[in-house]
Amino acid sequence: MDIVLLIKAALMGIVEGLTEFLPISSTGHLILAGSLLDFTGEKAKVFEIAIQTGAMFSVMWEYRERLRRTVLGITHDPVAQRFALNVLIAFMPAVVLGLSFGAVIKAHLFRPVPVALAFIAGGLIILAVEHRHRRLYGALDLAGKRHARVETVDEMSYLDALKVGLLQCLALIPGTSRSGATIIGGLVLGLSRKAATEFSFYLGIPTLMGAGAYSVWKQRELLRWDDLPMFAVGTVTAFFAALLCIRWLIRYVSTHDFVPFAWYRIVFGVVVLATAWSGAVTWAA
Template identity: 35%
Template sequence: MLIEMLKVILLGIVEGITEWLPISSTGHMILVDEFIKLNVSKAFMEMFLVVIQLGAILAVCVIYFHKLNPFSPKKSAREKRETFDIWGKVIVGCLPAAVIGLAFNDKIDALFYNAQTVAFTLILYGILFIVVENHNKNKEAQVKELSDLTYKIALIIGCFQVLALIPGTSRSGATIIGAMLLGTSRFVAAEYSFFLSIPVMFGASFLKLVKYGFHYTGNEVAILVVGMVVAFIVSIIAIKFLLGYIKKNDFKAFGVYRIILGIIVAVYFFIK
């Protein structure tokens, strides 16, 4: 049991880091799963890898609780309206992924959830990060505050989030690239990506829980709880790191990392 819990802790750490950094949690989970096998059924493992994201999402809710709470007594009427406006943009941005995901998620997973696709998308979006950063190098961001984000831009960013249905893309990676192409600052792109994740990942986790059923052994409950708690703690660290990092740096380093990881994944599974 101790060994299994250590495996769960490691998976929670990987989830907490990779869910927020634009480097693909799926790509890392596929590699980790090759070397660390939990003693659980395949169906439970598939559910666990999605539901563990609840811990990561709670980190966003805690860090941004005041900013996202429209009922805070500490906010003026104008600030409350601005908070409702943020939620409106989040809902609009989630619509494309909700529609496409509900209709085609299982088919997409069946077709693309494999090492070859993950390696390809890791490398492709790694290159795109470098290209987009070079493209924006001498350009000033048009959207420097989340309040400046229009509903039209929010919807288009939401369309980029649909790309993350392809394993290895990275939900945060797709939305950040889309947002930056549309003229947002790195900081706004990252924050909006965090907020978009709340309804999307809560919805995905709920669907997985319903699909799996609510019949768990004591061991399975322990695995879920430990995984989510670790993901929560590590996510807080990862989010604060990313926000601090992009104040002084661009996303090129993440692009290079993705390319290297994609090559490693491709070579490993080719040799295997």
């Protein structure tokens, strides 16, 4: 058993768990972390997608009561039926576009410099959206008073779900951030911070677990039974790191905006570009 490889897998799992639900791009961070740890190649790409399942298990654990009620009420409870259908509707655009363009995107954009550029662009978009929110709502935005058109996940319409699903497709570009696209996009669509954040969590369950299963199956010839400990370590560490992140983020959005994440993205992206340009860091593809 390669202990160094397992340590790298654990570090990658921690990176995945801590970044999956924040608007800073887990995929982008995994690409950059993999480059620094010399954890690259086709098998590493499969690993990076597969361990997202660990982060999704943390959502299922944290919201297990809501998911249980949905499963038990799917045949007779209108609230459960609407919630499940909204998640399904939002999930479908990523399936269609991911299957159509996923291979092309991986071939050309899964590199540190395009990721850094997406970091910066995403940060600027977050700043613009938060500026719009402050201009429209001022202190009401974080004061606990109703101002959003949709305050809870259960108030979302099918059209709301479809729009969020289309926005999620932007995350096919590494560095964009699935959570950023759905949460920040949800704010623009009129969702409250809590509703946008929670729906992003729920939508991630079929999206990322499906992507992980598909990636492992498609690249199964690359994998051996000897790889199982590496995948297990990455998945488990991603679960625990993500669980901590979920609990923190729900508290955070009740009293804060996403401006700090925007500046983090911009600064991080600039550092990556500067080190790549100067040769201080050799970023591997």
